[in-house]
Amino acid sequence: MRDAVSSRRFTGWHMTAILVGFFVVVIAVNMVMATVAVRSFGGTVVDNSYVESQKFNAYLGQARAQAALGWHQQIATDAGRHVMLWLDDEAGAAVKGAMVRAVAQHPLGRAADIALVMQEERPGRYVSDRVLPAGRWQLRVTVTRDRQQRHLMAEID
Known part of the structure; x- marks a missing residue:
């Protein structure tokens, strides 16, 4: 009977610590990854993707002319x-x-x-x-x- 009581206290306290520790690790990893992502992003590829998409056929023409050289x-x-x-x-x-x-x-x-x-x-x-x-x-x-x-x-x- 004594073993059953002591194992119940062990499980409750340790499960809480494990759960809290798990979330601390998850939050810490997310913070590190977010920081690395923000610091390493160099900016936008194009300012306006719609305008660039309208120039696509002209870019293809330039590529063909370049390849023909x-x-x-x-x-x-x-x-x-x-x-x-x-x-x-x-x-x-x-x-x-x-x-x-x-x-x-x-x-x-x-x-x-x-x-x-x-x-x-x-x-x-x-x-x-x-x-x-x-x-x-x-x-x-x-x-x-x-x-x-x-x-x-x-x-x-």
Whole structure:
């Protein structure tokens, strides 16, 4: 009889503590996750999704025109963290005399965007005027030559 009474007190008090502890853990995890989500969100993708949806067919046309150029690219960084771009046309010849501009953006928006101007070092090879800080960057590159434009995206680590 004594064991039955003591186990009842043990169960009641401990069950309350376990229940309270469970909810404390759930609330703490939710607070941490909410804090991480708010601090890591870089902002909106577009300001007005309806307006952007109206431009969709124009974007498709630009993509087709860009694909018709047949350009091939390779993007990397050198040891000094300068961005390098190699451009070849459909026949494998270097794309010479292009104007190349780029914007490096931090994926989470934690660092300011870095505007890069790329100079032609030799035919078909373009090198940025500035270095990228260490870390992961998303590159948006615009290449213009003879009224033809190509937009490139790359991720740099």
